[in-house]
Amino acid sequence: MGLGKKMADFIDARLGIRDILEQNLTKYLLPRNINAWYTLGAVLLTLFTVQIATGILLLIYYNPNTDEAFRSVQRIMNEVPFGWLIRTIHAVGSNIIVLALLLHMLSVLFMGSYKRPRELTWVAGFLLLLLSLGMCLTGYLLPWSQLSFWATTVATNSSQELPMIGDAAVRFLRGGAMVGQPTLGRFFALHVMGFPLLFGMLVLFHLFCVRRVGISRPPFGHDWQAPPPSTTFRHEEHPGGIPFFPHYVAKDAAIIAFFLALLLGVVFFAPGLFFPPAAFEPADPFVTPPGIKPEWYFLWAYQTLKLLPSEFLGLAVQGVAVTLLLLLPFLDRSPERRPSRRPLFVSAYVLGVALFVALSVWGHYS
């Protein structure tokens, strides 16, 4: 008997690990018609792990001080061995994560998986999306480049239009009248501790919901039926389904490899893709660089603010859109999940995606 097996037996005799593994791997059955979109959750878990690992490494050399921040990032890029690699993976990774988040959300939307009994899974997921955007926003300031400084100035400035509390809100977000050391301090704390802790707890809750309720059956095929309404808890079983391990794990691994290849492809072959020229100049509070734009995933909001006659209206529209999405499972309550039977929803879905893309492209070229 090998040493490995002895150790496994020792642990198993005390904690019953083999049983847990079996229940969650080989005996965990997924719907037979499960598709590749269900791998995006695993993709996100992987990408966030990469983000956390590279983030901790960057903390070794990064200095959250307005006099030093830009130089410390320059040092990471130019002097620390492989610092460029760690930093570029972290910066590009944030963009790939937003892409994966949007795809995950869109697939869940299209298949109606947010519906009862998965409302809480959806709400936790949507909050994760907002938190991720918060991490993108706070992380963007840290290099203290012209881009960081002015993007943050504009982003914090938009809360000026909140009725009554506008000015106070801007000052509070910035920790002062202008973006400066107090802003860097609070953004740094949020980016490396505050948001990640909240984020970790929410991810655990999200995964708990997914596992406890059971994976939904994709709403395709002739024999699909809405589950009977139930007021008590019921775990969705898939008798005769395919095992999570090894079948679905192989699919997870393939799509994860695809996303990692995309990430590394950008890192190695188009490292400048997400770095406009203003990212290479240190912040100067007295000179606004021309044509400053937010990152691609905030362009829709940027363009909305530009198009609508008043900033307040713009903020209100954005607030309503976000709230509607957050509460969607409580507004759209019919048990029907098949896209072919939901023409109204699918039309709104297509229009919504088209509007997002159109506003973003317009914002990019305007």
Add this chain to the structure above:
Amino acid sequence: MEVSSRRKFLVLSLSTLGALVAGVAAYPLFRYLSPQPTGGEKGRVNIPRAQVGAGQAHFFQFRGHPAVVLQSAPGVFAAFSAICTHLGCIIRWLPENGEFLCPCHAGRFAGDGKVLGGPPPKPLQAIPVALSGDNLLVG
């Protein structure tokens, strides 16, 4: 038989691939975390002679480590690593006794670096000093 040899092949190729990927990732990580050359590893240090009075000691950084230069008698200069040879604390100069004391376990060294008492096993490591004009050239 058929299944188990396929499984063996799969496990073997996947673990080889995994090991390769881990190696490729580990090298940059190791380099990223490795201490970097601080530049002054080879250099000599210039100290104005006036900073080191007779019977006085002057502490400074030498190739990344604390060091001390001492004018033990008028015109006689000696330099040492300031790291105690016992467990690495930094020695102090006691002008009134004319000796070095290590505060950690009361190791004592003479002005020429020899051990006078306490646990240190070896004399202080000496560093060459030369006078050039008004400067002391250490290293």
